[in-house]
Amino acid sequence: MKQQSNAAWWLALPAIALLGLVGFVPLVAVINYSFFDIFTLDSRFWVGAEWYAALVGTPDLYAALGRSLLFTTLVLLIQFPLGVAIALLIPQNTIAKGAVLMILALPLVVPWNMIPAIWLGFINTDYGFLGQMFEAIGWDFDYKFTAMHTWMLILAMDTWHWVGLVAILAHSGLSTVPQTYYLAAKIDGAGRWAVFRHIQLPKLHGVLTMALILRVMDSMMIYTEAFGINAGGPDDATSFLSLELGEDIAAFNYGPAAARSVVYLLIVMVVAWALQILSRRQSRGAL
Numbered sequence: 001m002k003q004q005s006n007a008a009w010w011l012a013l014p015a016i017a018l019l020g021l022v023g024f025v026p027l028v029a030v031i032n033y034s035f036f037d038i039f040t041l042d043s044r045f046w047v048g049a050e051w052y053a054a055l056v057g058t059p060d061l062y063a064a065l066g067r068s069l070l071f072t073t074l075v076l077l078i079q080f081p082l083g084v085a086i087a088l089l090i091p092q093n094t095i096a097k098g099a100v101l102m103i104l105a106l107p108l109v110v111p112w113n114m115i116p117a118i119w120l121g122f123i124n125t126d127y128g129f130l131g132q133m134f135e136a137i138g139w140d141f142d143y144k145f146t147a148m149h150t151w152m153l154i155l156a157m158d159t160w161h162w163v164g165l166v167a168i169l170a171h172s173g174l175s176t177v178p179q180t181y182y183l184a185a186k187i188d189g190a191g192r193w194a195v196f197r198h199i200q201l202p203k204l205h206g207v208l209t210m211a212l213i214l215r216v217m218d219s220m221m222i223y224t225e226a227f228g229i230n231a232g233g234p235d236d237a238t239s240f241l242s243l244e245l246g247e248d249i250a251a252f253n254y255g256p257a258a259a260r261s262v263v264y265l266l267i268v269m270v271v272a273w274a275l276q277i278l279s280r281r282q283s284r285g286a287l
Helices: 008-033 050-056 059-089 094-109 112-122 129-136 147-174 179-188 192-220 224-230 241-250 254-286
Strands: 036-040 043-046
Touching: 008 036, 008 254, 036 254, 050 254, 059 147, 059 192, 059 241, 059 254, 094 147, 112 129, 112 147, 112 224, 147 192, 147 224, 179 192, 192 254, 224 241, 241 254
Parallel strands: none
Antiparallel strands: 036 043
């Protein structure tokens, strides 16, 4: 009987140590700061759970949470069907497929702080393509003072940024489908929807679950893009959880900001954990 060796874990040890350094140590520091009223790093006073009680007792937390959950829901409803549709349309030719995948990946490498600047340029009425098009059709697109327009702009911007990730992951799942499955479906006279429902969709389950968790966590922590568009306005209509946190940090309220960070981290982890449990139950039910 072949003995199992755990020697490979030694190869992963440097990565684990680095992850602990950049992830665990700052997290412990933030949790520690959340129990203090901090004036400077050398001048702080113990307040216990005071910041947590104040945060949980304010309606602003639940309003921001509601906006964040709504944004995440809309992101998933838009980007996942669109990403899967794009993946289905990617050509099988090697050269064309490579070019399409590169184009889809381009927005993913754009620095986050540049994305709102790019989209504000798009909708500029003087030189932006979208701005001039809106002006030509007579649509007064006022993202600064109309909440619906601000939401539309942020959702369009986020979709442009991240739909490529969903499409690339979906394409990787579709690439694992053996060609014999398609031949058998063709022989049986299966339609396009039947092929997708019974052959392609089961292969997409794993990669879409990964994409779902990634997009939920990232969309609930959106900051740079939303702040660059309208800084949470108009009238806090796009003030998500992360923007509320940014305001505390900008005001040098380090104790409340640390408590807010811990609460937000717990919220995101609970949502991601619930999605993972739901996905596992669906996988077991499909077997």
